[in-house]
Amino acid sequence: xxxxxxxxxxxxxxxxxxxxxxxxxxxxxxxxxxxxxxxxxxxxxxxxxxxxxxxxxxxxxxxxxxxxxxxxxxxxxxxxxxxxxxxxxxxxxxxxxxxxxxxxxxxxxxxxxxxxxxxxxxxxxxxxxxxxxxxxxxxxxxxxxxxxxxxxxxxxxxxxxxxxxxxxxxxxxxxxxxxxxxxxxxxxxxxxxxxxxxxxxxxxxxxxxxxxxxxxxxxxxxxxxxxxxxxxxxxxxxxxxxxxxxxxxxxxxxxxxxxxxxxxxxxxxxxxxxxxxxxxxxxxxxxxxxxxxxxxxxxxxxxxxxxxxxxxxxxxxxxxxxxxxxxxxxxxxxxxxxxxxxxxxxxxxxxxxxxxxxxxxxxxxxxxxxxxxxxxxxxxxxxxxxxxxxxxxxxxxxxxxxxxxxxxxxxxxxxxxxxxxxxxxxxxxxxxxxxxxxxxxxxxxxxxxxxxxxxxxxxxxxxxxxxxxxxxxxxxxxxxxxxxxxxxx
Numbered sequence: 335x336x337x338x339x340x341x342x343x344x345x346x347x348x349x350x351x352x353x354x355x356x357x358x359x360x361x362x363x364x365x366x367x368x369x370x371x372x373x374x375x376x377x378x379x380x381x382x383x384x385x386x387x388x389x390x391x392x393x394x395x396x397x398x399x400x401x402x403x404x405x406x407x408x409x410x411x412x413x414x415x416x417x418x419x420x421x422x423x424x425x426x427x428x429x430x431x432x433x434x435x436x437x438x439x440x441x442x443x444x445x446x447x448x449x450x451x452x453x454x455x456x457x458x459x460x461x462x463x464x465x466x467x468x469x470x471x472x473x474x475x476x477x478x479x480x481x482x483x484x485x486x487x488x489x490x491x492x493x494x495x496x497x498x499x500x501x502x503x504x505x506x507x508x509x510x511x512x513x514x515x516x517x518x519x520x521x522x523x524x525x526x527x528x529x530x531x532x533x534x535x536x537x538x539x540x541x542x543x544x545x546x547x548x549x550x551x552x553x554x555x556x557x558x559x560x561x562x563x564x565x566x567x568x569x570x571x572x573x574x575x576x577x578x579x580x581x582x583x584x585x586x587x588x589x590x591x592x593x594x595x596x597x598x599x600x601x602x603x604x605x606x607x608x609x610x611x612x613x614x615x616x617x618x619x620x621x622x623x624x625x626x627x628x629x630x631x632x633x634x635x636x637x638x639x640x641x642x643x644x645x646x647x648x649x650x651x652x653x654x655x656x657x658x659x660x661x662x663x664x665x666x667x668x669x670x671x672x673x674x675x676x677x678x679x680x681x682x683x684x685x686x687x688x689x690x691x692x693x694x695x696x697x698x699x700x701x702x703x704x705x706x707x708x709x710x711x712x713x714x715x716x717x718x719x720x721x722x723x724x725x726x727x728x729x730x731x732x733x734x735x736x737x738x739x740x741x742x743x744x745x746x747x748x749x750x751x752x753x754x755x756x757x758x759x760x761x762x763x764x765x766x767x768x769x770x771x772x773x774x775x776x777x778x779x780x781x782x783x784x785x786x787x788x789x790x791x792x793x794x795x796x797x798x799x800x801x802x803x804x805x806x807x808x809x810x811x812x813x814x815x816x817x818x819x820x821x822x823x
Contacts, residue, residue, distance in 0.1 A: 340387045342416035350405045354380040364397050409449040439597045444549030468627025472634040479638035522570045530737040533777030538578040545571040565602025569595045583778045609639025613654045625661035649678035650695045653703035660707040663714035698732035701725045709747045712754045722751035746783045753790040
C-alpha cells in the first residue's frame with residue numbers, strides 16, 4: 335500500500351539536482367562508509383521513496399539525511415525528508431515535521447545538532463533553507479503546546495517510559511547524576527554570559543556540541559525530577575544555540591533551534607520557558623522584516639506560556655509584541671502594549687526568584703526594548719523619536735554589567751533616533767561610541783543595525799562631520815553585506 339508522493343523528499347531531491355541512479359549509488363557508498371556495506375539500493379527503490387511515499391528501512395533515512403545535508407550545505411533531518419517512524423501517525427506532521435511525538439524530541443534534538451556540527455567541521459554555512467512562516471508554526475504548535483506531554487497522543491506517563499536507545503559505543507552519553515546536571519546548568523550560565531558580552535559567533539559550536547551531549551543523555555530514563563532538569567538544560571541550550579545562530583545570520587537553523595527549545599521546555603513541564611523560546615523566534619521575524627509572522631508567534635507564546643508565568647516574563651513578552659506592532663506602524667497598539675509591559679514589570683514583587691533564563695531581563699532591558707520599539711515606530715511617525723531617545727538614555731545609564739552587545743544596540747538606537755529627530759551632532763556622538771566596540775563582537779545583528787543607522791545618515795550627506803562618520807561606517811562594515819534571501823514556505 336502506497337501513500338502517494340513524498341513531496342518533501344521530492345523538493346529536496348530537486349534542489350540537490352541528482353538523478354535517481356546517482357542518488358542510489360551515493361546511498362550505497364555513504365552507507366558503506368557508515369558501517370553498512372551490505373546495503374544495496376537501486377534506481378527503482380529511489381523512485382518508490384519519492385513517487386510512492388515508501389519509507390526505507392534503517393539506516394537509509396539517516397544516510398539520506400547525511401547526503402542531503404552535505405549537498406545543500408544546511409541541516410537536513412529525517413523529518414525534513416518526510417519520513418516517519420513505524421507507528422507514527424500523520425496528524426503529528428503538520429508543518430516541517432512539527433509537532434513531533436514526545437518520545438521523538440530527544441532523537442530529533444540529537445540528530446539536528448549532529449548534522450549542525452558536521453556542517454561546522456566542513457566549513458559549510460548552513461543558511462540555504464527557507465524560513466517557515468510564523469503563522470504556520472503557531473498553527474502547528476497551538477494545540478500541542480497546551481496539552482500535557484504525558485497525556486498527548488496516548489503517550490505513556492513520563493516515569494513509565496523505557497530507554498529510547500541503548501548506547502552502542504563507550505563514547506555515547508550515559509545516564510547522569512545530580513552533580514553532572516548541576517555542572518550542565520552552570521555551563522549554560524557561562525555560555526549565556528559569553529553570548530551577551532561578545533555575541534554568538536565564537537561559542538556557537540561549543541553550545542551545539544553540549545546540546546548534542548544532553549540529547550544523548552535524554553535517551554536514557556532518569557528519575558522524574560532529574561529528567562525534568564535535563565529537559566530544562568536542553569531547552570536553555572537550544573535557545574542559546576538558536577540565538578547564537580540568529581546572531582551570525584544562520585536564520586533557518588536558528589528557527590529550528592527555537593522550535594526544539596519549545597519542545598524541550600514543554601517536555602520538562604516548563605510552559606513559560608516554551609513561551610520565551612517562541613518569543614525569540616518572534617524577535618527573529620521582526621529583525622528580518624516580517625512583523626506579521628512575529629505577531630502570530632507572540633499570540634501563541636502569550637496563550638501557551640500558562641498561568642505560572644511571572645509578571646516580569648509577561649512584561650518581556652509584551653515588549654517583543656510591541657516591537658512587532660511598531661514595525662507595522664501601529665503606534666496606538668504599541669503604546670498600549672508597552673504600557674502593559676511597564677505595569678507587569680512594576681508589579682513583580684520579587685518574592686518568587688526568576689528562572690535563570692529571565693535573570694538577564696532587567697530594568698535596563700525593559701528600557702532598551704522600549705527605546706527600540708519607539709525608534710522603529712519613528713520610521714512611520716517621527717514624533718516617536720523623542721521617546722526613543724529618552725528610553726535609550728535610561729538603558730545606557732543603567733548598563734554596567736558588561737553586556738557589550740546590548741550596549742551597542744542602545745548606542746545605535748539612540749543614534750538613529752537622533753538622526754530622525756534632526757539632531758546630527760548627538761547622533762554622531764552615539765554612533766562613534768558604537769563604532770568603538772562593535773568590532774569586538776561576533777554579532778551580525780549589530781552590523782545590520784549599523785546599516786540601518788547608516789541609511790539615515792543620507793539626509794546629512796553635506797554635513798562635514800556626518801560625511802566623516804559615513805566614511806568610518808563604510809570602513810568598519812564587512813565588505814560583503816549579508817543578503818536576506820529567506821522566504822516563507
